[in-house]
Structure formats: C-alpha cells, structure tokens
Amino acid sequence: MPEFEWRGDDIHFYDAPEASSLTNIQGQYCEIEMPSFLVEELDLQRLQELIKTHPSISRAAILFSDMNWSLEFEAAGQISLEMAIRNAIPFPRETFESICSATFSNIGGIVNHAFPEPLMGAEGLWIASITLLDHSLTVRQARDKAKELTTEVSISQGDNGLPTRSFVLHALRSGDLDRIIGQEENSWLEFKSYVDLSHEASKVELAQDVARFANAESGGILAIGFRTEKVNRKDVVAKVTPIKFDSGIQERVQGIIDQRVYPPMRGLEIFKTPQKGDLCVLSIVVPPQLEHEKPFLVHGAIVAGKTEGVFFSVVRRRGEGSIPVTAREVHSMLAAGYGILRRSKE
Known part of the structure; x- marks a missing residue:
C-alpha cells in the first residue's frame, strides 16, 4: 500500500520515491496537489492521519491533478469531496442536487451544496460538495463516484460511441x-x-x-x-x-x-x-x-x-x-x- 511521510514541507512517497507533489502551507492549512493513483488504495481515515503528522497542519485539501476534484480534511475530522463539473447540462438546481444525492447515498455521502458557478467564466460549470461520512472508503472509491457523477450530468457520448443520458438530455433541451x-x-x-x-x-x-x-x-x-x-x-x-x-x-x-x-x-x-x-x-x-x-x-x-x-x-x-x-x-x-x-x- 503506498504511503508517505513529511520531509520538512515536502511529501515523500515510499513506493514511488520519484513521484512528486506540490504543497502550499498557509498557517495550519495546507493545499497538496498530486495524482490520485499515488494514494488511491488508502482509506480516507489513514490519509487524514498521514496528513496530520505534519506538526503544524490541522486542515488540508488534496487537489487531484488528474480530475477536477479534491478531498477536504477539516480540523474537527469531517471529510468532504469537492468537485467542479464542466460542460454540464443546465439542470434546475433541485434536479442536480437530487442526482448528487442518489449518486453518493450508497457510500454514505451527504450533499452540502450543488450549484452553477457563473462567476468563473465557464458556461455549464457546476460546483458540488459532498460530506463523506464513511471514512473507511478508499480514495479510489471516492474518485469512482466523482467520475460517475461527472458522466451522469456532462454533455458527452459514452466510451462505446452511443449517446449517453446527458447527450440525449442536451439534445432535448437545445431543440436539436x-x-x-x-x-x-x-x-x-x-x-x-x-x-x-x-x-x-x-x-x-x-x-x-x-x-x-x-x-x-x-x-x-x-x-x-x-x-x-x-x-x-x-x-x-x-x-x-x-x-x-x-x-x-x-x-x-x-x-x-x-x-x-x-x-x-x-x-x-x-x-x-x-x-x-x-x-x-x-x-x-x-x-x-x-x-x-x-x-x-x-x-x-x-x-x-x-x-x-x-x-x-x-x-x-x-x-x-x-x-x-x-x-x-x-x-x-x-x-x-x-x-x-x-x-x-x-
């Protein structure tokens, strides 16, 4: 199982010593950017414990560079998944929240908020935040749910070339x-x-x-x-x-x-x-x-x-x-x- 340790303000991965991550420590808060495969088999509890072995960190966010999502670790122990979905179907907010709830409910996820984000200059951008109550989940399981939600609400075609639900919905909404x-x-x-x-x-x-x-x-x-x-x-x-x-x-x-x-x-x-x-x-x-x-x-x-x-x-x-x-x-x-x-x- 890949694990890591802090060496100063840098992270060293035992099973992938050549791998690197970017860290930005501001007081007791730290942002860490890394590919998710480096820690995908770790459960959330273990990952939280490893992060907090740094002497000054009580809160952290891991930004996964392979997808537009992150894990937020709060000082009180709460863990949440944050994600940005581009090219999303313009659902009513209630519909989007319902899809988020149904997607994450079977892994103990509760939707904090889900809303369109027009201020970032990207049309069809949705922001979602989900509290993960089950800390025995692995990073891979959390990532797979993030992918599932993205596929569910994005305007795209499936891997087999057949129209997805999102593709059909977009055609219905646009009149095409x-x-x-x-x-x-x-x-x-x-x-x-x-x-x-x-x-x-x-x-x-x-x-x-x-x-x-x-x-x-x-x-x-x-x-x-x-x-x-x-x-x-x-x-x-x-x-x-x-x-x-x-x-x-x-x-x-x-x-x-x-x-x-x-x-x-x-x-x-x-x-x-x-x-x-x-x-x-x-x-x-x-x-x-x-x-x-x-x-x-x-x-x-x-x-x-x-x-x-x-x-x-x-x-x-x-x-x-x-x-x-x-x-x-x-x-x-x-x-x-x-x-x-x-x-x-x-």
Missing part, C-alpha cells in the same frame, strides 16, 4: 432533436408518439411510466413526440413527431403524477421543447431516487384492460420493457423497512 433519430429505447429512456390524458387509463399508464423509472436504479427520461420502429427487435426513433399541447400541459402532467405516485419523487422535471408553429415535444426527467424511499406506488391499475381505481400497482424498468413487482417483493421491502424502523427505536 434530429440527433436523437436512431436512438434505441433502453433501461433509462422511453419514447412515445402521443399521450391522451382525457381518460383514466391514460393517466394511470403515464403514472406507471414515470414510476418505473423512479423504481429503477438510475432513473430515466420519458420523451413524448417521437415515432419509433422495430429494428433488430429494438424500438428505435425513426422520426420526430411533435404534437400540440395546451399551454398548461406541464402543470397538468405534474398534477397527475402528484396525485397517483407515492411517495413524491425528488427532482422530477417536466419541460417542453418548442417546434414549428405551436407544436412541441414534452420530456419528463426522473432523476435517480433514494433507495430507502422505494418502492414508488401508483394509485390505480389496469386489470384485464380495465382501470381499477381502488388497486395500486408497482412497476419497474428492465431493459426496454417493464416488469411488475411481485407481491413477494413488495412484502420483502415492507418487512425490511419495518425491521429498520424497529431497530431505530431500540
């Missing part, structure tokens, strides 16, 4: 919808050519579409105004088919979801992409949701082609399709939640 033609439906993306909200069955179906993404691991996007065709057994966008919605369609859709999906979803976003005339495409973005708030239930179910208002349904997304959550799985979730509640009261 032709870039979505040829895109396949998948676990986080569904297209519809039209939605009729005048019937109860259609309202239940819309609520189920949204709840599927909320119950999935990574959320998803429902885009209305695209015609798909089957290509190699997959639904692929063949044409943009914008539709005419009334001026209050976003509020109406939000009302249907609020009325029929429980618990309320964090960071849900509904927006229109104007097209020629009074036509538009409607998009519903469901950020990843916190695991302890699942499953998301839908008030109403479609049974044998009929809408049953006194029933509730639980669905989730798998691949291109959807699968119902079984009674056994619902019972397991309820039992697990009851167990956690009971232990918290002991």
